[in-house]
């Protein structure tokens with residue numbers, strides 16, 4: 409669960425729209441479009457080879473989030489927010505030109521107190537990162553590689569990785585939380601032959617669901633609060649009372665009584681989702697951040713921290729004629745599935761074995777790093793600063809794994825919050841979590857364990873790129889640092905934390 413912060417208050421109903429005042433399930437779920445390439449271009453890796461070229465514009469758009477609201481100003485990619493799905497195949501590179509056609513002014517409140525967002529810098533800056541992509545450093549969307557409206561950046565995506573649901577989003581230093589909240593995110597799917605041979609539900613029976621929370625003002629416009637208290641010059645967390653799926657508020661989806669595959673992404677700035685289905689329906693979780701699990705895991709409640717993905721199969725076969733609600737926690741409706749009374753034959757499979765995921769033995773690690781998550785508060789309890797390993801972004805790089813070596817990162821979280829920790833470039837496995845005594849750690853740097861070693865949840869037993877570092881727990885992950893040498897980042901994926909220094913560079917060095 410997410411810990412108790414004194415700030416901010418829940419959505420202020422004097423300025424924000426109460427979504428409960430709107431009719432539920434009156435808009436169909438938007439099905440995200442698949443991006444089309446604009447021919448080919450020479451590969452940055454080998455100019456004699458032509459690879460597919462995509463040109464994707466970031467733009468200000470009008471979005472219809474609900475039947476009874478007027479158009480909402482958002483920022484999206486191409487014609488929509490979330491943007492179009494970029495589809496790739498393992499081993500087949502592509503080139504994406506990310507173009508900023510955004511306006512010169514931000515429509516959300518920029519906080520110039522934050523590092524990288526100082527007054528005097530261009531107000532609108534953006535840079536796109538492919539989350540979960542094994543991407544060379546110059547194409548990774550380094551937070552300081554932002555560019556301004558009228559400019560663009562070419563990204564080379566080699567796709568030398570296994571099938572998975574990745575996503576792309578803004579990563580500009582100091583305003584990432586605002587650009588993402590404005591709508592700069594989208595899904596990127598890597599496919600391969602192995603996965604296709606499993607005969608999982610596909611085509612119109614395979615649907616990405618991008619879920620995030622927002623606040624709207626009474627005019628139906630996005631509302632992002634400004635820092636409310638003089639002592640806390642920034643927003644430590646922002647939670648919306650309106651939940652959107654693929655950009656719609658409380659949508660419905662007509663389904664047939666058969667199996668569907670949903671690729672669920674928590675695209676929220678800071679909210680942890682605990683999803684469940686009505687009518688006794690449950691999820692068969694088949695994948696996590698970096699692709700398939702070894703075997704399907706039946707899940708009643710699906711927990712997803714910001715940036716985490718779950719690939720699930722839902723079988724509506726025995727629910728013909730029913731209306732099934734997807735909920736968050738106990739009371740909040742997210743969307744509705746309307747199951748037709750009858751349908752065609754379901755020829756898709758849900759195999760009992762999906763793919764082997766060999767566990768990396770701890771003995772493979774050449775190094776173990778202990779890294780802390782630090783929140784600082786003033787005397788009134790307001791959170792004033794958040795760091796990783798007591799280090800600011802601009803301090804020298806301290807994490808320098810050697811290319812093609814394996815390391816264990818021991819993440820010590822003495823805070824009351826769960827922090828979704830994400831490493832760029834690499835995939836990892838979760839080793840375990842263990843409760844410890846925060847006071848001894850914070851005062852004397854001593855790690856005193858107070859609970860047993862707990863293994864990852866069954867739905868976490870695959871390849872991950874984002875891990876929930878739970879409050880007052882030590883979370884250990886193991887990763888092989890392969891792919892490229894160069895500068896990357898690791899950070900908390902609560903975007904308000906990330907923008908307030910809970911992000912650090914790391915560098916993969918040649919042996």
Ligand code: C2O
Nearest residue numbers: 537539579715830
């Ligand atoms: Cu989702 Cu640094 O990324």
Ligand code: CU
Nearest residue numbers: 538539540832
């Ligand atoms: Cu990332």
Ligand code: CU
Nearest residue numbers: 827900902905
């Ligand atoms: Cu955090």
